Amino acid sequence: MSKPALPPVSSTAAPDVAIVGAGVMGCAIALRLAQAGLAVTVIERGIPGAEASSAAAGILGPQWESDAYGPLMELGLRSRALYPAFVDELRALSGIDIGFVRSGLIEVALTEADEDALTTRCRWQAARGLNTELLSPPALRALEPALGPAARLGLRMVDEGHVNARSLARALSQAAAIAGARFLQGRYVRRVVTRAGRVSGVELDGEILSAGTVVLAAGSWSSLVEGGGVPAPMVRPARGQMVSIEMRPPLFRHVIAAHGRGYLVPRLDGAVLAGSTLEMVGFRKEVTVGGLADILTLVRTLVPDLAAAPVTETWSNFRPYTEDRLPVMGVTAVPGMLVATGHYRYGILLTPITAQAISEIVVKGASSIDLSPFAAARFGS
Ligand SMILES: Cc1cc2nc3c(=O)[nH]c(=O)nc-3n(C[C@H](O)[C@H](O)[C@H](O)COP(=O)(O)OP(=O)(O)OC[C@H]3O[C@@H](n4cnc5c(N)ncnc54)[C@H](O)[C@@H]3O)c2cc1C
Structure with missing residues (x-):
């Protein structure tokens, strides 16, 4: 439900995509979408990267994390394989080395x-x-x-390894900004607004930021964003x-x-x-x-x-x-509303593959990665 009486955000032209949260997920998705030529605004209530993403140990351990083969392990192995090129790309874009080591x-x-x-x-x-x-x-x-x-x-x-998670978070927010993503810092997204059954933007503290697509990447706070597709207590x-x-x-x-x-x-x-x-x-x-x-x-x-x-x-x-310890990623029941959250203890590992999957949905309409095991719909309505 939208509240059209609220004024638009004055300092920011309506982006194609609004991303809620500037942890590694929000920033990596912003980077990929900005590289694809879209106008992206990332809204962060605090400091980009300063929450879970900077607290992580940075282990890239899909084998260590898995007690059986399944969708999560497959996703983790694919993401681990993306890391060497991801590290080089981030160094070239931001000048920041993220301390990647294939240490075992x-x-x-x-x-x-x-x-x-x-x-x-x-x-x-x-x-x-x-x-x-x-x-x-x-x-x-x-x-x-x-x-x-x-x-x-x-x-x-x-084949397991690790990165410096704080450096990764810094490199991603810098690279996304250099690629053209705009950051609205110190602004809190209260809810996602819809018009005629599809997403039309987000309500910040007292203003509306219009956007045809919204990606919820608010980490542990995701279920607190009204209308974001991950109602409490999902995350x-x-x-x-x-x-x-x-x-x-x-x-x-x-x-x-x-x-x-x-x-x-x-x-x-x-x-x-x-x-x-x-x-x-x-x-x-x-x-x-x-x-x-x-x-x-x-x-x-x-x-x-x-x-x-x-x-x-x-x-x-x-x-x-999340209760089943799988992330929540992909489209939701509301057209234009995407989610990338619930990455639990493997979010650093899953950053490159999540950014790929979500940006493919936004840019091409579908992802080359099967996200069905991670759909928000698995928890029911
Ligand atoms: C102690 C610890 C160790 C870990 N070790 C590892 C590890 O070794 N390997 C690994 O792969 N993963 C590890 N993780 C997990 C990993 O850190 C997370 O899965 C990942 O950082 C999640 O990224 P995120 O961007 O979703 O969340 P966050 O980094 O938490 O970012 C979410 C952002 O959204 C912002 N936000 C929230 N609500 C709003 C709102 N309404 N409006 C605007 N902004 C909002 C927050 O301020 C925050 O900056 C660890 C986590 C912890 C805590």
Whole structure:
């Protein structure tokens, strides 16, 4: 339902596409649409990239994230494959290097049950032709001598890697702006407006911005935008706490993950990102005693020599969580209304493929990627 009495946004001509949210999703989609020659406006209530996108550990781990083969893993593998060219493109467009490393990821077992789970994962992933191998304790320590004695078995996935998520968020917002996307910062989208059954724009705080297409990319806040196609409680915040540790000299090269627990990411700049918690506590952006204790205990277990390393930063933010842990992407029941949200703990991984899929729908009317498993309609009305 529209409220035509509100005035139009005075400083901004009506764009072809209005994008709600300037995290990695909104900015990557804006970049692709601006490159296709469309007039794009990205509306961000705060600072581009400053929420989940800058909080992420930056792991590109579709194999690590998957307990079975399915649409999410397929999407993740395709997105991981896009990364090398994506990194080069962003460097050329923005001048920002996003710290991409194909480091490999070693998932370690700390218990007998973990060993069984890793052995099963190795078997089915190898049968699918994925690059994966089990590492006995001596093989594990030959590769990563700093690992503690609690690591009983390793599963190495050599094609996994990581990026610096903050740099990615910066590079994307800069590249999108350079490509011609306009950013309306400090403006809050209250609702999406429709006319004659299709999208006609968005209502900002007291004004209407007209647009024939609206893309909702508001991360954990998506369900708060009225008429955005993802009514509450479809997307909810799942808090994750993180710790940054200074590691000098580098003690390990792979991303190290403890099965079912947390992980350590050895960034190129010498920081080790240790994470994370998974807490359904609403939008409480806090770092807690319990959260830090759990993370730091795991750090000492995985790499005991880090016990003397300085903690340089702590933070928390919100993964956009859905009940089935799949993203919500594509068209909605309202013509002109698209969604790109619910990317939970794999949004950095899924950024290039999401931008491709959504921009193909806007520009060509259909995506080359099957988005049916990710349709908002799966949750009913
Ligand atoms: C601790 C942690 C660790 C993670 N680690 C990884 C990882 O290792 N690998 C990985 O792939 N993913 C990881 N993720 C997940 C990843 O960060 C997210 O899936 C991804 O950043 C989501 O991007 P987004 O653009 O949808 O959301 P966000 O980055 O949250 O952006 C949404 C933006 O929308 C804006 N907004 C919201 N509502 C409105 C409104 N009404 N009007 C205007 N603006 C609005 C917000 O201000 C925000 O800037 C992690 C997340 C967390 C929290």
